[in-house]
Amino acid sequence: MLEIKDLRAAIDGKEILKGITLSVKPGEVHAVMGPNGSGKSTLASVLAGRETFEVTGGSVSYLGEDLLELPAEDRARKGIFLGFQYPVEIPGVSMVNFMKTAINEQRKFKGMDPISASDFLKLMREKKEIVEITSSLTNRSVNEGFSGGEKKKNEIFQMAMLEPKLAILDETDSGLDIDALRIVANGVNKLRNKDNATIVITHYQRLLDHIVPDHVHVLYKGRIVKSSGKELALELEEKGYDWLKEEN
Amino acid sequence: MIYIENIEDMSAEQDQLLNEVTSNDYKYGFYTDVDIDSLPKGLNEDIIGMLSAKKQEPEWMLEFRLKAFRHWQTMKMPAWAHLKIPEINYQDIIYYAAPKRKVQYESLDEVDPELIETFKKLGIPLEEQKHLAGVAVDAVMDSVSVKTTFRETLAEHGIIFCSFSEAVKEHPDLVKKYMGSVVPYTDNYFAALNSAVFSDGSFCYIPKGVRCPMELSTYFRINASNTGQFERTLLIADDDSYVSYLEGCTAPMRDENQLHAAIVEIVAMDNAEVKYSTVQNWYPGNKEGKGGIYNFVTKRGICKGDNSKISWTQVETGSAITWKYPSCILKGDNSIGEFYSVAVTNNHQQADTGSKMIHLGKNSRSTIISKGISAGKSQNSYRGLVKVLKNADGVRNFTQCDSLLLGDQCGAHTFPYLEVDNDTAIIEHEATTSKIGEDQIFYCNQRGIDTENAIGLIINGYAKEVLNKLPMEFAVEAQKLLQISLEGSVG
Numbered sequence: 056m057l058e059i060k061d062l063r064a065a066i067d068g069k070e071i072l073k074g075i076t077l078s079v080k081p082g083e084v085h086a087v088m089g090p091n092g093s094g095k096s097t098l099a100s101v102l103a104g105r106e107t108f109e110v111t112g113g114s115v116s117y118l119g120e121d122l123l124e125l126p127a128e129d130r131a132r133k134g135i136f137l138g139f140q141y142p143v144e145i146p147g148v149s150m151v152n153f154m155k156t157a158i159n160e161q162r163k164f165k166g167m168d169p170i171s172a173s174d175f176l177k178l179m180r181e182k183k184e185i186v187e188i189t190s191s192l193t194n195r196s197v198n199e200g201f202s203g204g205e206k207k208k209n210e211i212f213q214m215a216m217l218e219p220k221l222a223i224l225d226e227t228d229s230g231l232d233i234d235a236l237r238i239v240a241n242g243v244n245k246l247r248n249k250d251n252a253t254i255v256i257t258h259y260q261r262l263l264d265h266i267v268p269d270h271v272h273v274l275y276k277g278r279i280v281k282s283s284g285k286e287l288a289l290e291l292e293e294k295g296y297d298w299l300k301e302e303n
Numbered sequence: 304m305i306y307i308e309n310i311e312d313m314s315a316e317q318d319q320l321l322n323e324v325t326s327n328d329y330k331y332g333f334y335t336d337v338d339i340d341s342l343p344k345g346l347n348e349d350i351i352g353m354l355s356a357k358k359q360e361p362e363w364m365l366e367f368r369l370k371a372f373r374h375w376q377t378m379k380m381p382a383w384a385h386l387k388i389p390e391i392n393y394q395d396i397i398y399y400a401a402p403k404r405k406v407q408y409e410s411l412d413e414v415d416p417e418l419i420e421t422f423k424k425l426g427i428p429l430e431e432q433k434h435l436a437g438v439a440v441d442a443v444m445d446s447v448s449v450k451t452t453f454r455e456t457l458a459e460h461g462i463i464f465c466s467f468s469e470a471v472k473e474h475p476d477l478v479k480k481y482m483g484s485v486v487p488y489t490d491n492y493f494a495a496l497n498s499a500v501f502s503d504g505s506f507c508y509i510p511k512g513v514r515c516p517m518e519l520s521t522y523f524r525i526n527a528s529n530t531g532q533f534e535r536t537l538l539i540a541d542d543d544s545y546v547s548y549l550e551g552c553t554a555p556m557r558d559e560n561q562l563h564a565a566i567v568e569i570v571a572m573d574n575a576e577v578k579y580s581t582v583q584n585w586y587p588g589n590k591e592g593k594g595g596i597y598n599f600v601t602k603r604g605i606c607k608g609d610n611s612k613i614s615w616t617q618v619e620t621g622s623a624i625t626w627k628y629p630s631c632i633l634k635g636d637n638s639i640g641e642f643y644s645v646a647v648t649n650n651h652q653q654a655d656t657g658s659k660m661i662h663l664g665k666n667s668r669s670t671i672i673s674k675g676i677s678a679g680k681s682q683n684s685y686r687g688l689v690k691v692l693k694n695a696d697g698v699r700n701f702t703q704c705d706s707l708l709l710g711d712q713c714g715a716h717t718f719p720y721l722e723v724d725n726d727t728a729i730i731e732h733e734a735t736t737s738k739i740g741e742d743q744i745f746y747c748n749q750r751g752i753d754t755e756n757a758i759g760l761i762i763n764g765y766a767k768e769v770l771n772k773l774p775m776e777f778a779v780e781a782q783k784l785l786q787i788s789l790e791g792s793v794g
Contacts, residue, residue: 103749107741122437127748138748143746147764156760157750196764213750 059225063112073277082249089274099225134165134220138210145197182215204235211242228262240265260292336357341400346694371488371498382515384655385684414418438793463508470506485568493564493599504535509544520549534565540575573608585621592651595623602629606638614641620788630659633667640669657687666697684716757785
C-alpha cells in the first residue's frame with residue numbers, strides 16, 4: 056500500500072529526514088516511536104503533503120502512485136488521513152459544515168453526488184458513538200474551545216467519518232488522560248480492517264497497550280534505527296531510548 | 304435542528320459554488336442593450352429643471368432639488384476618509400437616464416425581453432415561483448422602476464411599497480413630511496448632491512400595528528454608460544409595526560468609473576422594528592484597479608419612538624471605493640440600534656465604512672459588529688462613532704471590530720470615536736486583527752478541501768455572526784460573494 060524509499064526532507068535548508076525506508080501493507084498497524092526531535096512528526100507531515108517541508112530525495116509510492124506528486128487535498132481524497140498532534144481551531148466553522156464539506160469533496164473526487172442531508176446525519180450519529188462524543192461537540196466550531204482530549208477525540212471522529220485507507224496518527228496519545236486514551240484507542244481498533252492500514256506515531260509505549268502494532272520502528276535523528284515486532288515497544292518502555300542512541 | 308439544516312443548505316450551496324468559482328472575471332459583468340432616454344451631460348439648474356420635468360414632478364419637489372443644489376455648490380468633497388479618491392468631474396456625468404418604454408406593465412410578458420434576460424442572469428426573483436419564496440421585488444433598472452410586484456398583497460395590509468417617483472405623486476404628504484428629516488440635504492456633500500439629482504428609488508410605509516408579511520426587496524442595477532446613479536429610499540415604520548427590507552446590488556462591467564451616491568432614510572416610530580439588509584456587489588474594478596464603482600452612500604435611521612429598533616446588516620464586497628456609515632439616531636427611550644457588517648476588499652479596492660450610534664434616549668442600546676477582510680493591495684477601514692448625549696441615562700453600547708488579513712500587501716485600519724457626555728453609560732469596545740493561518744489551510748487540505756474552498760470556509764466562519772443576521776436566501780448569496788470576491792487572493 057505504502058512504499059517509502061530513502062525519503063529525505065528538509066525545512067529551511069535543514070535536513071530532518073535522512074533516508075527513511077518503510078513498507079506498509081493493507082491490514083497492518085505500524086508504530087513509529089522515537090525521542091523528541093527525531094523526525095516523527097516531519098514524517099507524518101511529509102506524507103500528508105505539507106508544503107513547509109521540502110522533499111530532497113527518495114520516493115513514496117501509495118497504491119502504486121507517486122504520492123509526492125499529489126497536492127495535499129488529493130492525497131486526502133485518495134484516502135490518506137492525518138490525525139494532527141495539534142489540531143487547529145477554525146472559529147465560526149461548525150464541525151457539521153466542515154465534515155460535510157470534506158465528505159462531499161471526497162465524493163466529488165470519486166465522481167459521486169453530494170451526500171444527502173439525512174444520510175449525513177445518520178453517518179454522524181453512527182460515527183460519534185465510536186468515539187463516544189456528545190452531540191454538542193459537533194455543533195461547535197472546529198476545535199474551538201475544545202479541551203486537549205476533545206481535540207484528539209475529534210480527530211478520531213473525523214477519521215471515522217472519512218474512512219481512510221491509510222491513517223497516520225501523530226502523537227494522538229499526547230495530553231490524554233487514561234479514559235480518553237482508551238476511547239481513542241477503541242475508536243482506532245474499531246475502524247481497523249483488512250483493507251486499511253494505520254501508522255501510529257508515539258513517544259510512549261502506553262498507547263500501544265491499547266492499539267497493538269504489527270511492527271514497531273524506532274526513529275532517531277531522521278533515520279529508522281531499529282524495526283521489530285510489538286515486543287520492541289516494551290523493550291523501549293523498559294530501557295528508554297538511550298541504549299539506541301548509544302548504538303547509533 | 305433548524306440550525307443544522309440551514310448549515311447544510313449552505314454547504315450544499317458551497318459545493319455548487321465550486322463549479323462557479325473557476326472563472327476569475329467579475330461574474331455579473333454583462334450589459335443589457337436597452338434604449339436609453341437621457342439628459343445631456345452636466346449639472347446646473349437647467350438640468351435639474353429638465354430632470355424634474357421629465358419625471359413630471361410637482362413644484363415643491365423641484366424646489367427641494369434646487370435648494371439642495373445651491374447648497375451643494377457651497378460645499379467641498381470630504382477629505383477625512385482613509386481613501387484615495389480620484390478627482391470627479393461632476394459636469395461629465397449624465398444625471399438622468401431611463402429605459403425608453405415608459406408604459407405601465409400589467410404582466411412580465413410586456414416587459415422588454417432584454418431586461419427580463421438581465422434579471423434572469425442576476426437571478427432576480429421576479430417570476431411567479433419567487434412569490435412562494437415570499438419576496439416582493441421593486442426592481443430598479445437604471446433610474447425608473449420597471450416592475451413592481453406583489454403590491455396588491457401588500458396593499459391589503461395597507462403597506463405602501465412603490466418607487467420614490469410614484470410616492471411623490473401619490474403620497475405627497477408622507478414624502479413631504481419625512482424626506483430629508485433623517486438625512487437633510489445639508490448633511491454632507493454627497494447627500495446634497497443626491498437631494499439635487501436623485502433619479503428614483505423606493506418608498507415604503509408600514510402602517511400602525513402591521514407586521515409586513517414578506518421580506519421587501521429592491522434590486523438596484525446601474526446600467527447606462529456614464530450615468531451616475533442617485534437612488535433615494537425612504538422607509539417609514541409606524542407605531543408597533545415590523546418590516547424586513549433587503550437591498551441587493553450588482554452592476555455590469557464598465558471601464559470608466561461610475562459615481563453612485565445614494566441616500567437611505569428610515570423612521571421607526573413607537574415599538575416599531577426595521578431590519579435593513581444589504582448585499583453590495585458592484586463592479587470593484589479590475590485587478591489593476593481600473594474602473595469600478597465609487598460608492599458614497601448616506602444611510603441613516605432614526606428610532607424616533609420609544610422601544611423602537613433599527614438593525615442594519617451589510618455585506619460589502621463590491622465597488623472600487625466605498626464610503627458608507629449606516630447609522631442610528633436613538634431618540635426614543637429604550638430604543639435599539641444595531642449594525643452588523645462584513646466588508647471585503649481585494650486587489651485595489653478601498654473601503655472606509657462603519658457606523659454611528661447617536662444616543663439621545665434613556666436606556667437606549669446599540670451593538671456594532673464589524674468584520675473587515677482585506678486581501679490583495681486593498682485598504683479596509685472601520686470608522687465608528689458612539690455618541691451619548693447629556694440626558695441619555697443608562698445607555699449601553701457594545702462594539703466589536705475585527706480585521707482579517709490575507710497576504711501582506713493589504714491594510715486594515717480602525718478609527719473608533721467616542722463622545723460620551725453622560726457617566727451612566729456603559730461602553731465596550733473590542734478589536735482583533737488576525738491572519739488566515741497556513742496551518743488552518745493545511746488542516747482543511749488534509750481533509751480533502753482545496754485551498755480556495757478552505758479560504759471560503761474560513762472566511763464564512765469568520766463572518767458568521769453577521770451572515771446569520773441576514774435572511775436565509777440572502778445569506779447564501781452573501782456566502783458566495785465572499786468567496787468569489789477573494790478568489791485567487793492566497794497562494
